[in-house]
Amino acid sequence: MLMRRLQACADMITKGNIVCDVGTDHAYLAVELLKQNKCNHVIASDIGEGPLQAAEKTLVHAGLKNKATLLLCDGLQAVPQKDVTDVVIAGMGGETIVHILSNCKWIKNNVNLILQPMTKASVLRQWLSENGYNILQEKVVRETKFYYTILKAVYDGKEHNYTQLQLALGVIDWKEKISLEYGKFCLAQWEKLAEQLKQSNQILEEKYRILISELKEKIIF
Numbered sequence: 086m087l088m089r090r091l092q093a094c095a096d097m098i099t100k101g102n103i104v105c106d107v108g109t110d111h112a113y114l115a116v117e118l119l120k121q122n123k124c125n126h127v128i129a130s131d132i133g134e135g136p137l138q139a140a141e142k143t144l145v146h147a148g149l150k151n152k153a154t155l156l157l158c159d160g161l162q163a164v165p166q167k168d169v170t171d172v173v174i175a176g177m178g179g180e181t182i183v184h185i186l187s188n189c190k191w192i193k194n195n196v197n198l199i200l201q202p203m204t205k206a207s208v209l210r211q212w213l214s215e216n217g218y219n220i221l222q223e224k225v226v227r228e229t230k231f232y233y234t235i236l237k238a239v240y241d242g243k244e245h246n247y248t249q250l251q252l253a254l255g256v257i258d259w260k261e262k263i264s265l266e267y268g269k270f271c272l273a274q275w276e277k278l279a280e281q282l283k284q285s286n287q288i289l290e291e292k293y294r295i296l297i298s299e300l301k302e303k304i305i306f
């Protein structure tokens with residue numbers, strides 16, 4: 086069974102002809118995509134030889150090696166565009182995801198991007214909004230004590246303006262129970278942070294106070 090974070094990525098795959106799992110590591114996601122019939126073929130890529138060897142082992146063990154292409158490369162550099170409908174980039178920092186996206190031209194050709202940043206998600210959302218990508222959906226999942234957001238984006242060449250709250254926490258549906266839980270968790274953290282910033286950085290404190298009041302509007306009825 087996949088971890089919730091990776092299952093949420095799998096659930097966002099809609100077209101699923103060829104899916105590219107960038108930074109596949111152990112290929113757990115790639116194997117499950119095939120097992121769950123979410124796609125016909127996977128391209129499992131990684132920048133490291135060790136992770137790629139682990140990926141090969143998992144695919145062979147699952148008897149699915151014939152439905153996968155393994156590629157050693159930085160991001161999507163060696164990945165051919167042909168028939169790739171979805172690209173998943175999970176478990177990496179927001180800045181690394183930006184690096185990978187900004188170095189690939191063909192992802193602009195109606196490819197579904199499923200992105201799960203571990204850190205600096207706001208940097209990724211800002212980059213998407215300034216570079217013609219539309220965030221179609223964003224989901225929150227909780228695994229042990231951590232919250233993760235997974236977003237689906239597609240290039241449409243238009244400018245998309247998101248609020249500061251959306252850039253910070255995601256373009257999420259506040260009607261969902263898990264979003265409210267996540268919102269309350271972040272609210273407690275921001276309130277603590279704003280209190281600490283009172284003495285050291287009043288400009289940043291003010292920024293957090295504004296975010297806090299926007300967040301309260303979403304989660305307190």
Ligand SMILES: C[S@@+](CC[C@H](N)C(=O)[O-])C[C@H]1O[C@@H](n2cnc3c(N)ncnc32)[C@H](O)[C@@H]1O
Nearest residue numbers: 107108109110131132133136158159160175176
């Ligand atoms: C923490 S693992 C995440 C594995 C899996 N995607 C997940 O979400 O569980 C990060 C993987 O991304 C790979 N990676 C890091 N930077 C990369 C890049 N620029 N291009 C391709 N793979 C990269 C690492 O080698 C590592 O195997």
